[in-house]
Amino acid sequence: MEQKLISIALCTYNGEKHLAEQLDSIVNQTYKNLEIVIVDDCSTDNSYNIALGYAENDKRIRCFRNKTNLGFNKNFENALNLTTGDYIAISDQDDIWMDTKIYELLNNIGDNWLVFSNSVYIEDDGTVTDKPLLLNFKYLQRNYMAFLLGNFVTGHTTLMAREFLEHIFPFPENGYYDWWMGFVASYNHKLRYVDKILTQYRIHEKSVIQQSLAADAEKQKKLYFALNSTMQSNYLTYKGLNNSDKKFILNLKKAYHQVNYPYYNLKLIHLLYSQYLNLFPYLKKRKGISRLLFVLKYARRVKE
Incomplete structure (x- = not known):
């Protein structure tokens, strides 16, 4: 598994405040065989230039910029289509990843299409709270109906097999792409949970x-x-x-x-x-x- 290329699809939109901190946590992953695809959705701030600056110093990073604003669902679909790795992780622009995140997810995906983990909330200023995203959560191969009235698979916690893309594209125009991914993977019994906090998940006034x-x-x-x-x-x-x-x-x-x-x-x-x-x-x-x-x-x- 150490030889597998892992792609990271990172979408940006006016995220200059925290983007560098997130990129630092990605480029410093213990798993090094990475391809980092950054797609900017017509930001009006310095997000794209920050991404370009990181790309100049790390050949694993490729930067793209949309000609028109696509919105977060279609922008992530676009970013995923630009990846080439055997597996793909999704990244928000303002979180912080634990340095073993990719290693842990890759070692736990097995023959599943999608693996997800837990997160802990952090404040806008980076203060870490004691509140996990999933509290006392156990997956236990739940029925697909669990996604009909809610969701527990969050995009920033996931790693997917490339073959999964053919089952989830195109993303629905409305709603949330990660609910859709969780449903499809669960429906086909190809979903797994890693009971570890692997992301610090930032909540702030500009989040979607x-x-x-x-x-x-x-x-x-x-x-x-x-x-x-x-x-x-x-x-x-x-x-x-x-x-x-x-x-x-x-x-x-x-x-x-x-x-x-x-x-x-x-x-x-x-x-x-x-x-x-x-x-x-x-x-x-x-x-x-x-x-x-x-x-x-x-x-x-x-x-x-």
């Missing part, structure tokens, strides 16, 4: 998620459910989906938008209750009244 939340404060509580609906639509386009699973996802999506008097959607309640262990595997196990109360609360939040 934070911008989405800040866009309309009154709609924050609905954003999560709207995103689920969008991703359910995306999953229905997956060509490898069998008819039975396609029917379940379609019924769940329809139930999301079905209105019943006064607050509760009976079809949604039935689906959530009967498939609770598959849809909410990251929550505590519930039975009987406890499960019903949770489902009623969840269903009402979708309606509100």
Whole structure:
């Protein structure tokens, strides 16, 4: 495995504040056989020049700049298409990687299409918190349904086999590309988790998620459910989906938008209750009244 070329797809957009720190953590990985592909999405700051400066001092780095702004989904798709390695890791522009990250992920991917790990949050100024991205998380070969109402595979934590690209392209235009990758890998039983913190994940006011939340404060509580609906639509386009699973996802999506008097959607309640262990595997196990109360609360939040 030490001879395998690992590509790193790093997308930039107005990330000059933290880009150098991230690049330092990448070029100093203990695994050295790297190809670092940086694609700038029409930044108006100094991001591209910072990338070019690193490329001048490290022949493993190749820099590209889009002619028009593609947005983060399509920019990552573009960056992945420019890589040539046997395996590909995805990098945000403002995180910090542990120096053994690539080594750990490569040694754990096996014959899977995608491997992911954990992260710890850091503040904008680099202060490390005690909050992991995934708290008390165990993957345990979860059912694909775990991606229908949420996600636990984050792009910056992943390493993928090159063959995976043919199964995930093109990325859906809406939603999040990493939810899509997690779903496809999980559906084909080609997903693995490494229970280690390998990234310091920076949360700040300019991050995509934070911008989405800040866009309309009154709609924050609905954003999560709207995103689920969008991703359910995306999953229905997956060509490898069998008819039975396609029917379940379609019924769940329809139930999301079905209105019943006064607050509760009976079809949604039935689906959530009967498939609770598959849809909410990251929550505590519930039975009987406890499960019903949770489902009623969840269903009402979708309606509100």
